[in-house]
Amino acid sequence: ILGGSEAQPHLRPYMASLQLDGQHVCGGFLIAEQWVLSAAHCTEETDGKVFQVLLGAHSLTQPEPHKRLYRVRAQIPHPGSNIHNNKDDLLLLQLEEKAELNAHVQVLPFQREDRDVAADTVCVVAGWGTISHSGRRPDKLQEVERPVISRDLCNERTRHDHTITHKMMCTDSRRKDSCKGDSGGPLVCGGVAEGVVTAGSRVCGNYKKPAIYTRIAPYAAWIDGVMAAAAG
Numbered sequence: 139i140l141g142g143s144e145a146q147p148h149l150r151p152y153m154a155s156l157q158l159d160g161q162h163v164c165g166g167f168l169i170a171e172q173w174v175l176s177a178a179h180c181t182e183e184t185d186g187k188v189f190q191v192l193l194g195a196h197s198l199t200q201p202e203p204h205k206r207l208y209r210v211r212a213q214i215p216h217p218g219s220n221i222h223n224n225k226d227d228l229l230l231l232q233l234e235e236k237a238e239l240n241a242h243v244q245v246l247p248f249q250r251e252d253r254d255v256a257a258d259t260v261c262v263v264a265g266w267g268t269i270s271h272s273g274r275r276p277d278k279l280q281e282v283e284r285p286v287i288s289r290d291l292c293n294e295r296t297r298h299d300h301t302i303t304h305k306m307m308c309t310d311s312r313r314k315d316s317c318k319g320d321s322g323g324p325l326v327c328g329g330v331a332e333g334v335v336t337a338g339s340r341v342c343g344n345y346k347k348p349a350i351y352t353r354i355a356p357y358a359a360w361i362d363g364v365m366a367a368a369a370g
């Protein structure tokens with residue numbers, strides 16, 4: 139997160155850190171007791187290794203009550219996701235067991251109504267991603283408020299040049315922005331997850347390259363289907 143501030147500890151109890159060998163790779167968030175939603179690109183370059191999911195954390199390194207690392211039973215990227223673009227950039231992770239819910243570990247509801255969030259709506263994005271252009275990594279969860287920008291503005295030639303589909307949304311990236319390592323985390327508007335930070339590599343903090351999120355509502359049926367099928 140560029141230009142943000144340290145989150146109030148455990149006030150975003152849905153936040154997840156996707157880790158490989160104890161290292162934070164991407165964000166994610168709890169959408170059900172046994173399910174975390176993140177971004178499919180985060181599984182690139184992991185040569186088939188399976189993530190572990192840290193829940194209940196504020197600091198990535200310090201011992202904290204209710205902080206717990208969960209094994210992942212299954213990682214399911216959206217079938218339409220691919221390495222060439224940001225399309226369908228979603229990843230579902232089934233935890234080995236149901237997460238123990240408490241004040242520090244809670245599910246975040248996601249938007250099911252497929253309607254664009256109005257431009258200028260102020261949303262919040264949080265994560266343990268880079269906090270400086272030099273790539274400094276925070277130990278504690280960061281957050282920043284960002285206004286939604288219209289798809290038309292985001293699709294202008296000098297911005298994302300008509301690559302933003304109706305299943306994506308954008309926020310202003312002037313100075314304050316999500317960045318590498320924040321991918322997979324939720325864009326929260328009015329207490330509901332409306333988007334997931336896309337994990338395609340992109341410059342951060344440059345107003346000419348707005349942040350891109352996968353809208354969640356268009357994928358509600360896919361998410362429900364995967365969770366129902368796995369429940370058996």
Ligand SMILES: O=C(O)c1[nH]c2ccc(F)cc2c1NC(=O)[C@H]1C[C@@H]1c1ccccc1
Binds near residue numbers: 162179267276321336
């Ligand atoms: O965050 C992303 O957009 C993104 N997309 C990817 C694709 C492949 C892939 F193997 C990883 C990623 C990845 N995350 C990262 O590189 C994370 C490791 C870096 C990081 C940044 C800040 C703080 C801690 C760690």
